[in-house]
Amino acid sequence: MTTLTLTRPDDWHIHLRDGASLPDTVRDAGRYMGRAIVMPNLVPPVTNTQLALEYYERIKSHTETGFEPLMVLYLTDNTDPEEIRKAKASGKVVACKLYPAGATTNSDSGVTNVEKIYPVLKVMQEEGILLLVHGEVTDSAIDIFDRERIFIENILSKVVADFPELKIVLEHITTKDAVDFVMSANDNVAATITAHHLLYNRNHMLAGGIRPHFYCLPILKRNTHQDALLAAAASGSKKFFLGTDSAPHTKDKKEASCGCAGSYTAHAALELYAEAFESVNALDKLEAFASHNGPDFYGLPRNTDTVTLVKDEWQVPASYPMADGTVVPIRAGETISWKVKV
Ligand SMILES: NC(=O)N[C@@H](CC(=O)O)C(=O)O
Ligand SMILES: [Zn+2]
Numbered sequence: 001m002t003t004l005t006l007t008r009p010d011d012w013h014i015h016l017r018d019g020a021s022l023p024d025t026v027r028d029a030g031r032y033m034g035r036a037i038v039m040p041n042l043v044p045p046v047t048n049t050q051l052a053l054e055y056y057e058r059i060k061s062h063t064e065t066g067f068e069p070l071m072v073l074y075l076t077d078n079t080d081p082e083e084i085r086k087a088k089a090s091g092k093v094v095a096c097k098l099y100p101a102g103a104t105t106n107s108d109s110g111v112t113n114v115e116k117i118y119p120v121l122k123v124m125q126e127e128g129i130l131l132l133v134h135g136e137v138t139d140s141a142i143d144i145f146d147r148e149r150i151f152i153e154n155i156l157s158k159v160v161a162d163f164p165e166l167k168i169v170l171e172h173i174t175t176k177d178a179v180d181f182v183m184s185a186n187d188n189v190a191a192t193i194t195a196h197h198l199l200y201n202r203n204h205m206l207a208g209g210i211r212p213h214f215y216c217l218p219i220l221k222r223n224t225h226q227d228a229l230l231a232a233a234a235s236g237s238k239k240f241f242l243g244t245d246s247a248p249h250t251k252d253k254k255e256a257s258c259g260c261a262g263s264y265t266a267h268a269a270l271e272l273y274a275e276a277f278e279s280v281n282a283l284d285k286l287e288a289f290a291s292h293n294g295p296d297f298y299g300l301p302r303n304t305d306t307v308t309l310v311k312d313e314w315q316v317p318a319s320y321p322m323a324d325g326t327v328v329p330i331r332a333g334e335t336i337s338w339k340v341k342v
């Protein structure tokens with residue numbers, strides 16, 4: 001039987017939600033991930049250190065493994081630069097998240113104009129707190145398939161130029177434009193790539209029927225962009241690493257006349273990435289992507305133990321319990337060809 005042993009991976013972008021969802025999300029995320037960057041787009045959002053530390057404790061109360069949440073503050077137009085120093089001193093908060101206001105799920109209190117947070121970015125740069133970015137413009141006149149590219153051209157390129165020492169992660173990239181930007185930017189700019197953006201393109205979502213569980217933001221793009229993401233992940237570049245963006249919404253909220261954005265992959269994260277890397281004959285690059293590049297970029301130690309993937313086909317359940325409902329995961333009712341031994 002084919003097996004693949006890797007340094008234990010981490011997930012550098014996940015939504016664990018809160019309350020009744022936490023037992024389910026933390027169980028899946030903590031199954032073999034060592035650490036996870038926990039997104040702060042709760043209702044209300046995690047806007048200060050106090051809220052982040054309370055959320056940390058709620059997450060920890062649901063895990064018996066060594067799973068370690070890494071906390072993130074949600075930036076608003078009113079974030080106090082002094083809050084960044086408190087965040088750093090906490091030892092638990094490692095990054096702040098820029099959501100352009102209205103860009104995605106629970107981003108209404110996000111930033112309306114990036115210049116409003118320049119004083120905050122300055123302190124983040126001084127303190128070594130990373131900036132994580134949902135990179136899409138929100139202008140309704142801009143086509144949804146162009147929103148990432150235009151964000152990079154109009155906003156991100158300026159932030160990178162104005163804060164050359166600030167470590168920036170462009171999250172869940174979906175375009176060749178993003179790959180090219182990150183590749184040519186300085187060493188303080190990196191990106192996460194989801195398993196679903198490596199495995200799928202917009203045909204999977206829209207051709208032959210509309211499949212709402214593939215609807216996430218930034219939206220799946222055409223196959224040439226998928227190919228560029230696969231090439232970036234398989235390139236061995238240290239600038240790209242694993243961030244699932246596993247983002248559960250219950251079945252009724254996805255299968256609706258106006259469905260929520262977000263795809264659930266935490267049930268089989270590393271397994272799905274293994275399929276993607278295998279599809280381009282790059283399984284030898286999976287360990288760096290999943291387990292080395294992320295901690296190296298964040299300035300954190302790599303995990304010291306290992307996990308083992310086995311080539312062993314299994315069937316994904318049609319749904320999993322999630323809070324008071326169910327979540328339909330990516331690949332529901334179909335098979336996955338790899339399995340992590342736990
Ligand atoms: N990716 C998504 O489509 N949704 C995420 C938010 C985000 O990461 O943009 C969510 O919180 O549901
Ligand atoms: Zn996002």
Ligand SMILES: [Zn+2]
Binds near residue numbers: 013245246
């Ligand atoms: Zn996300």
